[in-house]
Amino acid sequence: MQMTRRTTLAAMAFALMCSTAFAADDTIKIGVNEPLTGAFAASGTYVTNGAKIAADEINAKGGVLGKKIELVIEDNKSNPTEAAAVAEKLITSDKVPVMMGAWGSSLTLATMPKLEEYSVPMLVETSSSGKITTQGNPYVFRIAPPSAVEAEAFGPIAAKLGIKKVDFLVINNDWGRGAAADFSKLLKSKGVEVGLMETMDQSSQDMSAQLAKLKASDADTIMITAAVDQLTLLFKQMAALGLKKRIITTGGSQNPDQIVAQAGATANGTMHLVTFAPWWPEKSPNPQAAEYFINEWKKRGYDFAGTTESFRGYDGIRTIAAAIQAGGATDPASIVKGFWKVDLKGLNGPIKFEKAGPAGKESGQSKPEVYLIEISEGKISPVKL
Amino acid sequence: MDQFLQHIVNASVLGGTYALLGIGLTLIFGIMNVVNFTHGAIYTFGAYAMYLAAVALGLNFFVALPVAVVAGLIMGAIIEFALLRPLRRSDIDTTMLVMIGTGIILQSGTLWIFGGVAKAVPTPFPTEPLVIGPVSLSYVRLFVFFAALALIVLTYFTINGTKLGRAMRATFQDHDTAALMGVNVSLIYTATFAIGSALAAAAGALLGPVYVVFPQMGDLAAVKAFAIVILGGLGSISGATIGGFILAFAEEIGAGYISSGYRDAMGFLIIIAVLLVKPTGLFARAERIG
Numbered sequence: 024m025q026m027t028r029r030t031t032l033a034a035m036a037f038a039l040m041c042s043t044a045f046a047a048d049d050t051i052k053i054g055v056n057e058p059l060t061g062a063f064a065a066s067g068t069y070v071t072n073g074a075k076i077a078a079d080e081i082n083a084k085g086g087v088l089g090k091k092i093e094l095v096i097e098d099n100k101s102n103p104t105e106a107a108a109v110a111e112k113l114i115t116s117d118k119v120p121v122m123m124g125a126w127g128s129s130l131t132l133a134t135m136p137k138l139e140e141y142s143v144p145m146l147v148e149t150s151s152s153g154k155i156t157t158q159g160n161p162y163v164f165r166i167a168p169p170s171a172v173e174a175e176a177f178g179p180i181a182a183k184l185g186i187k188k189v190d191f192l193v194i195n196n197d198w199g200r201g202a203a204a205d206f207s208k209l210l211k212s213k214g215v216e217v218g219l220m221e222t223m224d225q226s227s228q229d230m231s232a233q234l235a236k237l238k239a240s241d242a243d244t245i246m247i248t249a250a251v252d253q254l255t256l257l258f259k260q261m262a263a264l265g266l267k268k269r270i271i272t273t274g275g276s277q278n279p280d281q282i283v284a285q286a287g288a289t290a291n292g293t294m295h296l297v298t299f300a301p302w303w304p305e306k307s308p309n310p311q312a313a314e315y316f317i318n319e320w321k322k323r324g325y326d327f328a329g330t331t332e333s334f335r336g337y338d339g340i341r342t343i344a345a346a347i348q349a350g351g352a353t354d355p356a357s358i359v360k361g362f363w364k365v366d367l368k369g370l371n372g373p374i375k376f377e378k379a380g381p382a383g384k385e386s387g388q389s390k391p392e393v394y395l396i397e398i399s400e401g402k403i404s405p406v407k408l
Numbered sequence: 409m410d411q412f413l414q415h416i417v418n419a420s421v422l423g424g425t426y427a428l429l430g431i432g433l434t435l436i437f438g439i440m441n442v443v444n445f446t447h448g449a450i451y452t453f454g455a456y457a458m459y460l461a462a463v464a465l466g467l468n469f470f471v472a473l474p475v476a477v478v479a480g481l482i483m484g485a486i487i488e489f490a491l492l493r494p495l496r497r498s499d500i501d502t503t504m505l506v507m508i509g510t511g512i513i514l515q516s517g518t519l520w521i522f523g524g525v526a527k528a529v530p531t532p533f534p535t536e537p538l539v540i541g542p543v544s545l546s547y548v549r550l551f552v553f554f555a556a557l558a559l560i561v562l563t564y565f566t567i568n569g570t571k572l573g574r575a576m577r578a579t580f581q582d583h584d585t586a587a588l589m590g591v592n593v594s595l596i597y598t599a600t601f602a603i604g605s606a607l608a609a610a611a612g613a614l615l616g617p618v619y620v621v622f623p624q625m626g627d628l629a630a631v632k633a634f635a636i637v638i639l640g641g642l643g644s645i646s647g648a649t650i651g652g653f654i655l656a657f658a659e660e661i662g663a664g665y666i667s668s669g670y671r672d673a674m675g676f677l678i679i680i681a682v683l684l685v686k687p688t689g690l691f692a693r694a695e696r697i698g
Contacts, residue, residue, distance in 0.1 A: 061624055065525040067524075224669065224671065227671060229619070232662075235415055236411060236668070238411075239410060239411040252622070259546075285620070
């Protein structure tokens with residue numbers, strides 16, 4: 024009896040050793056935590072497809088540290104609670120040493136305590152709330168511009184457009200509220216009057232009540248922060264209400280081509296702050312990579328409209344690969360060190376992390392370019408000032 | 409004042425489709441005593457049927473609409489025949505669990521087939537709105553409003569003015585006696601579930617082109633439908649109609665004058681208030697349906 028028990032125990036220990044050994048040797052797993060269903064399904068799917076292009080490109084060139092990378096993709100259902108659960112699952116069950124996620128600011132903020140709990144770094148590819156990099160979470164590395172940076176880039180444009188008074192219509196979460204706070208702060212400093220602050224739920228389909236209120240206001244411009252699906256609804260509903268004001272959207276999740284396709288003529292005259300301009304890859308800070316990425320995207324039969332978002336997934340995975348390379352090992356701690364050494368040419372500017380947040384527990388923040396584009400007669404063009 | 413008029417118009421248009429959703433649900437509960445958790449999924453099903461008919465098959469908008477409604481009718485009949493009929497004698501918990509499961513299967517199936525990205529259904533209506541004084545309204549919403557009203561009137565007439573309706577009302581009052589009087593109760597159950605589902609599918613098919621079509625669109629719609637039914641009193645068609653309009657007005661006025669961020673919460677505040685004062689709903693369960 025004693026003997027059997029011991030043998031069983033030994034066998035179990037051996038099996039355990041084998042499984043961990045295999046997991047460590049096989050590939051380098053990268054967790055991808057994105058909204059593939061729910062309110063942000065379109066955006067999350069684009070980002071994930073961009074990530075797959077990067078992974079295939081890296082593996083075709085021999086991988087990282089001599090190993091292939093493997094994406095472990097999970098759906099956070101556009102729900103912060105699910106996003107945290109996905110992070111926990113990726114870390115504890117799939118044993119990923121690094122993740123990318125989680126698209127929305129509220130989704131990312133919900134996963135951040137898990138990063139600290141397990142000491143695993145996450146590359147934040149899309150979220151723009153200022154809170155993400157100011158909380159003192161040293162496992163966060165962000166390549167998307169925080170809304171304050173976006174607002175700063177918009178400052179000189181606001182003056183040239185002759186904006187006098189602005190109303191806000193934003194999604195009622197960390198992303199929308201953060202953007203409204205940062206943009207109104209900047210616009211006020213430029214002498215622009217700030218009026219109404221209207222919000223909408225992320226799953227709201229009918230915004231006519233808010234729009235009726237905005238129509239009655241005396242502001243000349245409405246700044247909107249929302250994702251593409253809600254934007255197409257907004258433009259249609261604005262047309263239905265006969266609301267004709269200057270519209271500027273922020274956040275870089277607008278996918279202007281999808282807006283043109285789904286909102287049609289109602290999108291004419293709207294302006295959008297985007298962080299990647301796939302219509303003119305030759306003007307990208309890294310034209311060669313931009314062209315490669317756009318061609319590959321088209322070759323796979325994905326919708327061109329997705330490129331303004333999917334490039335984030337592409338750059339995100341490339342940044343993670345660079346961090347693993349620079350860190351020299353595949354454990355979370357080495358990857359964190361590696362992130363600080365990353366110096367990569369992204370599709371929208373150099374990716375290099377600067378320290379942000381409370382001293383000693385800084386998060387990493389890279390500062391990309393921001394562009395303002397306009398839709399007119401169903402065509403997309405840079406805004407001429 | 410101008411803004412107020414616009415809010416009233418918006419709420420009226422929204423109320424029509426809310427009423428449609430509520431009536432379908434209340435009908436099924438009133439006659440069959442089944443809490444239909446597939447209602448939201450059927451709403452989504454109607455919207456995708458509309459999308460398939462109008463975009464994939466390229467049918468005319470006004471042809472695609474009845475096609476989607478009939479698809480909902482058939483879907484409802486299938487669910488009743490295949491799932492509810494064998495469970496007729498089981499307790500309410502079993503039926504409820506089966507209905508919840510069916511709802512999940514329908515939603516996941518939609519996601520699996522169509523993916524999570526929203527689809528747009530084109531309409532033949534002009535994008536320029538109809539402007540009357542200070543109020544603007546899109547033609548598509550106007551059409552949706554009148555189509556919803558027509559369906560409500562049609563349902564009311566079916567229940568109150570046809571032989572089928574009389575049999576349905578008899579079954580509602582006492583299904584044993586109705587059966588003894590020669591009413592085919594099983595057939596009435598199938599017809600009720602099919603009609604209730606057709607109304608949900610109609611709401612989806614009408615609102616799909618106004619908004620966008622996506623797999624989870626039924627979640628919020630179902631919650632609202634339940635709210636309307638509770639508000640109007642279980643089993644009452646006129647209660648559900650008025651409940652639909654009350655919910656729409658509460659949301660619109662709440663969002664316009666109190667806080668837009670809590671638009672979807674406004675309706676529920678009203679429901680809590682109603683349940684505190686009149687727990688059976690504003691229009692207590694009627695002795696007869698209709």
